[in-house]
Amino acid sequence: MEIRQLRHFMAVVAHGSFTAAARAELIVQSALSTSVRNLERELGAQLFDRTGRRVVPTEAGVALVPAARAVLAGTEAARDAVSSVSGLRTGRVRVGTIQTLTCVDLAAELAAFHRLRPGVQISLREATTPDLIESVRAGELDLAYLAPDAAGLPEGLTAFATWHEELVLITAPGHPLAGAGRTLIRDLADEPFVDFRAGTGLETAVRRLAAHCGLERRITCDVTQIRLLVDLVRAGIGVAIVPRRIGEDAGLPCVGISQPEPGRTVVLVGRSPAPRNPAAGALLEMLAGDADTSGEPLRGEGP
Template sequence: MEIRQVRHFVAVTTHGSFTAAARAEVIVQSALSASIRKLERELGAELFERTGRRPVLTPAGAAFLPAARALLAEEASAREAVSAVTGLTSGRVAIGTIQTLTSVDLPAELAAFHRVWPGIQISVIDATTAGLLDALLAREIDLAYLALDDSALPGGLTGFASWQEELVLMTSPEHRLAGAGRTLLSDLVAEPFVDFRAGTGLETSVHRLAAGCGLHRRITCEVTQIRLLADLVRAGIGVAIVPRQVAEWAGLPSVRIRQPDPPRTVVLAGRSPAPANPAAGALLAHLTSGSGPARTRSPLQRLTASRTNGDRS
């Protein structure tokens, strides 16, 4: 049994699909599937049921998951011990993020960090807030950007910084409210909505906001990618409630929502006030120093620009 096989198994449970896990592990899906098949042969049992649309843990897989997470935690502890005596000339840090992070330009921040500490390997995990919380508590990642809304961090976790993000109504350029500037949630009763899959951080924020105002939204389409959500709104299939900068980066009208003012809270969190992993401590110091790079284009903005230049992959 190899650590990478265990990491691939846990990645599938964290991300909910072989495709998303392969993307997070930066390998092709066929290689990840082969790695898990080899692990199953070595353990003598199938770990996932693969008959449905999404892989589901078998009883053997559910029994193996706690041990797998413990193995990865031990590996992380071993790496931290070595990093502590190598002066950060090497090491590894894992950071999680919600897909709709707009408060921080994470790619630019990580690039600046890499220029200072080129020997540190950085892993970036894109998952839901619930998945990131589980990964933090299981020591699979060191830090994470979470969308918490009104809920508090679970015990054992520490918040290092927080931001308030305004939620706005994003519409197509031709929509009747595109130039309105402001609107009430009660004015949106008849509107079709494009929304994120249930359980994601943004969907939870929007659901809480709508429920608090008695708005029962008619969901036309559910998606898992922010770029696709923006493209569907642009095509006129529905409107969406998103952080203001998402609408700005997509080049779509943003309408301020009145009564109430709807912020959401994004928190940078970790397991303790001082990370045991020296590489994580260095990254945390960089992210909270206030001296990071100036904001550059977001991933969505870069994708939008690439589409304009002919890249439609």
């Protein structure tokens, strides 16, 4: 049974003749008659009484009308749903981010997108870089902000935009280094550190920086939330290396680090060169607009 056959059947019901129904369906009468006969053959019942001046449904035809109407209505609803998503009147976009994202005001960006596309639902998830990578690969996320390690972007992902974040040392107010302006990595050898738990993007970047400079940090406390890390530094339990904006927003002393001047790269990634989800494609245009233009974006192998 085909949708087309049901549509032709309902046209005959509505117009009372095969001639009028064919005219309404913009096909020749013989083609419409053949379509209805094939439907009758499939169902094993005659659907119309063709003996009078007006074609009327048989009992079997009357029984088919509500079911055919429901099927055709469902087909139209399906078309409308796809059209709505394609036209971004509805839909859903899933975005992942590292917890310490500071190079983008993601809340403001998503709010601006919502004003443009109020019918699109936004799902936002915070996770570590390894978790975000796997979620994008698995198709659970359309887009994700992550901080890849020194090896660069893993295969199977495409980078749409990159940003550079400066890392600074934050201390408690009154700490001997609070007013230093800048410091050398080697001068931090005796400092206790507060750090993120191993596996997070920031912890990886700081650990790589310390190893590069030969610094063996003494970790007094490790955490999983940036707010708690800031509070512990403020309380004097240790110093920490974080993106500058985190320290400035917290109102803590931010000390620049020399030799080398540290930073990390944040990348907006997806699974394919162009998002298959129309809502994700529209959001990507907005999110990638503020990216750094000083360097080439990282690119992994396609799926």
